[in-house]
Amino acid sequence: MIVGSDKIYAIENFYVKHLREKGVEVDHFVAQTIFYDYYQSGLVNKLLFKAGLSGIIRKINRLFIEKVKEVKPAVVWVFKGMELRPSSLEQVKKMGIKLVNYNPDNPFIFTGKGSGNNYVTGAIGLYDLHFTYNLSIEQILQKEYGANTAFLPFGFEISDTLYQTCAKQEELVKACFLGNPDKQRGAFIMALAAQGITLDVYGNHWNRFVRHPNINILQPVYGEELWQVLRRYRVQLNLMRIHNENSHNMRSFEVPGIGGIMIAPRTTEHEMFFEDGKEIFLFDDISSCAAKIRQVLSFPAEEANGIRQHARMASLQRGYRYSDRAQFALEVIKSL
Secondary structure, three states: OEEOOOOOOOOHHHHHHHHHHOOOOOOEEOHHHHHHHHHOOOHHHHHHHHOOOOOHHHHHHHHHHHHHHHHOOOEEEEEOOOOOOHHHHHHHHOOOOEEEEEOOOOOOOOOOOOOOOHHHHHOHHHOOEEEEOOHHHHHHHHHHHOOOEEEOOOOEOOOHHHHHHHHOOOOEEEEEEEOOOOHHHHHHHHHHHHOOOOEEEEOOOHHHOOOOOOEEEEOOOOHHHHHHHHHHEEEEEOOOOHHHOOOOOOHHHHHHHOOOOEEEEOOHHHHHHOOEOOOEEEEOOHHHHHHHHHHHHOOOHHHHHHHHHHHHHHHHHOOOEHHHHHHHHHHHHHOO
16 A cells, blocks of 8 residues: 555656556555645635644544555555654554655655654654665664665656657757745856856746846746756756755656756765766856856757767666666565
8 A cells, every 4th residue: 555645746656657567456545635635625724724623634544544454455655654643553553564654855854844744753663664765864764763774766757759759859058947946946046147147947936036137937837848848958957955965856867867968966866876977967066057057058969969868878777767666666665
């Protein structure tokens, strides 16, 4: 049983899909979707929840236990786990069911209302296995909690047909950042603009964080259009949030996976996954970032296409697709 969300952006959807393709019986209990639909349905529900007067968490946990008793899974794999009380997980554990967790956010740094809560940290010791995308988090889980861990990085999911469609686009020799803003990202983008770098930024509310003649603000893109944008621009800038420092994020694989040219911070994990200067480009500060952007923009089309091909092939050959990640996860879970 996989516990999480079935919203279009949910990473667990990839694991549900690929595990089923591999012959695994998977029941998807959408605890996070139930909560999200309740919370977003109106102001009254939001106020009731914030005031501690809502029964939605109690309802989700009741449905969760009922579903576990009905399905009788060998493993319950929880993605994040903000909706599940530790007491509910304890009840499942007493049934002899293995508990697995995968948190696509940092369980020790909460950067927003959706990134974690006390249920997440309070349940760490209950799991038989923690998958983590971040080597620093893995060290904390092992040293401070004695947890059984496995390193499970993010990946990319794109069909060959969509890849071919995106690859046929006419290249836009310009720099792009695709993602929502925060203060740190806004300051970095503004600093690049001050150094003469022209950027297109896609996302919500960028006008609250940046204002400069070198910055062009565009609306967020999703689905196939997102992949088209990631491929179309000569440069895709990737910036880490505070909970991903010295690590990686989803764009770290999505940009190379679609054959984009990524310029990203020099982190331990980026250096593990890709070859700097051949498959991606890594920077150390704002000045080196600006220099790398100018360098890549100056490449002849043939040289840029060679980098795109190296990035794409590295992503495929080294097993960075979610189908590869699912196979690895399955093997680790079987070892339990």
